[in-house]
Amino acid sequence: MDYVIIGNSIAAAGCIEGIRRADQNGKITVVGAEPYHVYGRPLISYLLEGKTDLERIKYRPADFYEKNCCTLVKGERALKIDAQKKRVTLSGGAVLPYDRLAIATGSRPFVPRIPNLEKYEYHTFMTLDDALKLQEKIKTVPNARVLIFGAGLIGLKCAEAIHKSVGEITVADMADRVLPSILDHDGAEIIKKHLEGYGLKFLLSTAANPDSFDFDILCVCTGVVPETELAKECGAEVGRGIFVDGKSKTTVKDIYAAGDCTESYSEVTGKRAAIPILPNAYIQGETAGINMAGGIASFDSALPMNAIGFFGKHILTAGVYEGEAVRAKSSEYRKIFVKDGKLKGFIFIDDFKRAGIYTALIRDGGDISGVDIDGLAENAGLNLFPKNFRDEVLRAKN
Amino acid sequence: MKKIYVQEEWCLKCRLCEYICAYANSGFEDIAAALKDKPIRPRITVEESGKISYAVSCRHCDEPSCVKGCIAGAISKVDGIVKIDKNKCVGCFTCVLSCPYGAVAAGPDGAAMKCELCVENSGGSPMCVKYCPNRAIILE
């Protein structure tokens, strides 16, 4: 069996490990446009801060490809998929035949139409090369004034990463609050104040136009879009992302897809959506790999979930913010959302003990109508789950 | 691979497991130096609910959500034990967000921490099992 994986990031790593769970012998070829060993993409900000380095940023050990008997073609792009003849053409001219193909092309920066942007050099913050390039640029401009468009996860991570090595940072966003994808208004206020304490300046509800600012370095961090071109061209159903089912299959025979480039239906949210977060990329990739190799796996419980910190303040969130909001009295900001007797979402700032139990409750959709909601906002335990579940988890078989 | 199991009918709610765990992972040789007048950071938690109580620690899952969700590739399962490589962990706590048993927490050094069966700390073998006075925590 010949497996080809396009993309060499998190979903690809999951796919490799998934294939090897079910097939020790098939030939795996991975094609990655970036000239690197797989690295933890979210760690590029930690790299600029000096909290990791080019060795530790590796997502898997140095012998990963060798151990999994994979051929890695790095620094090359897949240009075309011929789904009839089952082969992939690479930028270097090679043509790779496949029995099963996985598209794990991730996402690329989304740069909206910003007036006058074409007059300026600007940076994006998605890849290791982006990070290294930004670092080089900063070295050439002492006390640089940095302008960041986008107060979302990537824009603020970028700000944190460079704040020690630049003069000042201004973050502008159309939204009326920071981190609008994961925080409600009150939570966002707390984080904004915290960041202002580190000297960051915010211009919210402000349209991006570089002509209206004085700056030395411009970073555009206005979101990501799924990389879907190859899939579209070979006839796969594509919405915002490449559509995959719970087995990570696309609508084209023997072609799978996983990670940021996809969208899928989630039993938890009841919606078809692209949820570009790392845990989903890994699990979808692993699911694809197992199924590609003839095993059985499915994943239909994706939900938005994020754990992220800025200057020592941590934010853990999951689900959707619908229904009644209940805050814990003992913490600065620990809020849960309950609707129709079910936990729908939560926002925890700093006090995030046992957050995963809440994530599991959202995922399982368990009935909590009999539960003391004020108590649940404070803390959670396995008593929230049925006794037979707890027995299964905790007890010896006797 | 042996696992820690908990029998809730034998748990006395004494929380000795929490103290002994915090001690074993403290790096101190002296138990008073490790625990006295300090907030303790155990990797096992005694939950109480009405009349019942039981201790919860890492299950070393077959399909570990913490491993799959780790943004740094810092968590792996080796020889049946789910381990956190502190050298790679950047302290984002996606693992805390992912663990359905609430068995991962923030450690004192900014990295995540969880039960690693006392393999690498001063205990050598699970100390909660060794010291549970009513044998409610067992390894088998």
Ligand SMILES: Cc1cc2nc3c(=O)[nH]c(=O)nc-3n(C[C@H](O)[C@H](O)[C@H](O)COP(=O)(O)OP(=O)(O)OC[C@H]3O[C@@H](n4cnc5c(N)ncnc54)[C@H](O)[C@@H]3O)c2cc1C
């Ligand atoms: C700064 C930053 C911080 C983040 N922080 C978090 C976080 O804290 N938590 C979290 O859950 N997520 C975070 N994310 C998101 C997370 O990184 C992504 O969800 C994850 O990397 C998706 O993995 P993937 O494998 O699907 O795609 P990607 O990581 O996007 O990788 C896709 C790869 O495919 C390659 N590729 C694309 N097209 C081709 C082609 N035609 N041929 C060959 N190769 C190709 C690309 O070059 C790229 O290397 C962050 C992202 C960024 C940028």
